Amino acid sequence: MESGKKQSMDSAPAGPPADQTNFGLLRLYFQNSFFKYFESIKGKKTIYFDDGLLKVLSFVFGQMPQSANIDETLPLNAKDQLQPINEKVIFVVRPELDVIRKVIFQQKGWMTGKEFYILYVPRRTIECDEELEKEKIFSEERVSQIAMDLIPLEEDLLSLELADNFSHYMLGDDDNYKVYVQTSINRLETVFGQIKFKFAKGDDASQILSRINQSAIPIDSSNQTNESEIDAMIMLDRNIDMVTPFCVNQTYEGLIDEIFRIQSCSITVDTSIIKPDAQKDPKAPPMEPVKILTLTNDDKIFKDVRDKHFNTLESTFSQKVQQIQNIVKEKDAPQSIDELEAYITKLRNMDIAKGKDILTHHINLAFYINTQMKNIDYQHCYGLEQKIILGEDLKQILQTLENKMVKQYSKDKILRLMCLLSVTQSGLKADILESLRKFYLMNFGYLEIITLMNLQDAKLLRVKDKKLDWAKLKKTFKLINEETRIQDPVDISYVYNGYSPLSIKLIEFIFNQGGFAKTDDKLKLLPGQVIYPPNENEFFGAKIQTISNSDQQRKKRVLIYFIGGITYGEIAAIRFLNKLFKDRKFIIATTQIINGETCIEMMRGKISNNLNLQSLLKK
Template sequence: MKFISSHVHNDISKGLQREYYIYFVPRREIQCEKILEEENVHHLMTIGEYPLYVVPLDEDVLSFELDLAYKVDGDTGSLWQIAKAIHKLESSFGVIPNLRAKGKASVLVADILNRMQTEEPVSSSDMAVPEINTLILIDREVDMVTPMCSQLTYEGLVDEFLRINNGSVELDSSVMGVQQEGKKMKVPLNSSDKLFKEIRDLNFEVVVQVLRQKATSMKQDYTEMTTTNQTVSELKDFVKKLNSLPEMTRHINLAQHLSKFTSKPSFLAKLDMEHTIVEASSYDICFEYIEEMIQKQEPLINVLRILILFSVTNSGLPKKHFDYLRRELLHSYGFEHMATLNNLEKAGLFKKQESKSNWLTVKRALQLVVEDTDTANPNDIAYVFSGYAPLSIRLVQHAVRSGWRPMEEILKL
């Protein structure tokens, strides 16, 4: 706000007369307007708000795009926006009759939503039966294991290594076969790309096979076209296949680029260690692996993810091990990361162990580890992480099938 005010003052000093507009997304902020008043420019502004609460990223995905909503200081400012978005959704699809919430923030959102419904009732006269039957709210902190594990689907790996942002990924043009040095390209990744829609949720190894089969099939079709006489109908079918060639080329290039990361021994070793940690099969092996990662000075984000996974599944680390790893991290990566480690401790992600871990009980009760998953023809969500079924997904499955009442004791853990 002070930056904006400085521009206005600069215009005034030059004798320029202009109209000034400020629009807040998704709503006006009193603190911001107060600064404008203190800078004596508020009366010169036309101020409004644009109620954009969710962004449609795909045909079945709405995102709040609140990357910084999960705060260590417990700031709940984003919860009103989430509740407001759901309330607006209900104005289009009817009041959702069943609401389940797990976690403090989710319960708060449910309370705010109920208050909004009381203050601004959604008219149900035009919609006898709501189109949405159940809303399930789950706090991120309820399941901090899943985001620390490596995704193994095609879309998951693209996000893992290249970072999907607003439904697209930005990478060097050379990756896509365009030789323009230093130029970046944005590649859209959504359901409008029919091939991506087909392969996005497949295990990466299966995706490679699918792309190979499609490329071989197209090559055979081309050979037949050039060596035999084809009917008009056959020509038309071939042209249709040619229309999908840009999509196929795009994903072959992407898959080839991803394979450079997935074939690295360090990545494969990390996958094995993630599985060992989730299974809770050997504390000492896991501790030594993390110690070795720190000594090798592997990327800090990789070390912290595996460390958090280890700490969360063990309800923290014994004081001796906690102090040792913390000290080693600061010596290897620099004392400027002390604030990061302090925040992780405040959030309970990397902390001293105060009680016995209940991970084994939760793991068995919710069947979080599934052996012998068939990645080619999966029948369980565990294929996404090569044997680990996300805790949050298991909660949703139970909520839909039999409700949470039969597993209340497990949920308390």
């Protein structure tokens, strides 16, 4: 199918409002692809799921149809050889060598009498096939792939959900993600029409966009059938802003992610956190020790508060409690039969009981987060982060960091602050960096040396250079707002208590200035190449248009695609841009969603291709 034409899909979900794109089509397509594959293998099946795919596939699948005939699912690990009960066994895996070695390990435990199948997600690779061929256990006809790429987590948020993408991006040890990004854009254009205006900032973004442009079919602007549901795409490399990922954003969703780690729109929480009173009731039935909470816009309360500053939640929750109480009180007022019927309908539509339970869960969750934020170590860590961002006395910051190491403060939080310091200082002087490294190893052990070397290889811990002038960036992009408003905010600085994330401030500047060409001097301050079309004025000068055969007006839809990961703080800031630019509708795409802690975790224990072990041993 030509990328300039839109594809229709059978059994498509109902269309979205005029200013939204129906990304539910993508989820439906992926569901159908998996269901058809499972149904093609007759008989009862056991499926081994790669841990890196389990959460995202659960989100995509929803309820597995009975026709798939799957009556056993097992985790894929390298510790226990779990015997499947069925003759037909399917391994659903990412195309990574360490995952394939787990498959081989599992298979060797029960070699006879089974039919083995491999399903790669999102694509099959030669190196993984070669690893399997060494064992001679899989026939060609039993190896398949499903090209699952951008998954619609929300109506405005798409993610490739690539586990460990941040580390692959930073270390350069696996560039398959570039193919996945390009493929995902090709699919978007196949389904929703060819995107007319494409922009890129960063070396990876520019490389991918160049490939897309080379293979693109020229757009016939006079042909109305070629109109895309996405008007423009801006692709950004993660490394244009390495400051924001190591900061703690103050939105409700961002803090949930910091503490509980959101994975494909869900978190696993101790039941005692969201139902603390249930434990005190001796008559209450026994509870499951943990509960999985789904965090999407289907939860109307979460939708209202997810992007709010955490310190504003108390008043918001109080209002919602009052609303529920007022509705319940209505039943005691004298009512006619008609009024009573209307009241019952109102109760049914609002599902008061369920709404009350969900609100209670969020109040208790927020209470727990608040106790964590009041922890003295958290307060010190956040205070130090603020000093680093503002560029306060370096000697005092280093001394505080060393004190935290001596007190055995969380090593991931220490590394997070070290990276933030290094990035905002354009690197550290060689003697300071070496002293900090040695002090860290002395306190946390020399097994940490590979993590430190990875961070150095990724240039997150580096010797001072002149590649990035943080003081100049703060001034040029006006990143610090000392009078930020967290209640009824007027700019994106509310997300980080006065710091506007550089990546999103760049987007704001581009739209305020009227295009990439007019922002060229500011773009040069950030790393990486720039690509923009010569006719960009046609897009940046365009206003809201009336949809044909309708009185509705359609905003210009802009896809912001982050390569290397995006934080929940940046997602909230992009959503806030919709208020600043009322004639635009911003949509977010990313390779994965990250925060400072997960960034450090992904760098931990990985041996980079560029890691010089000889030099490491000499140190």
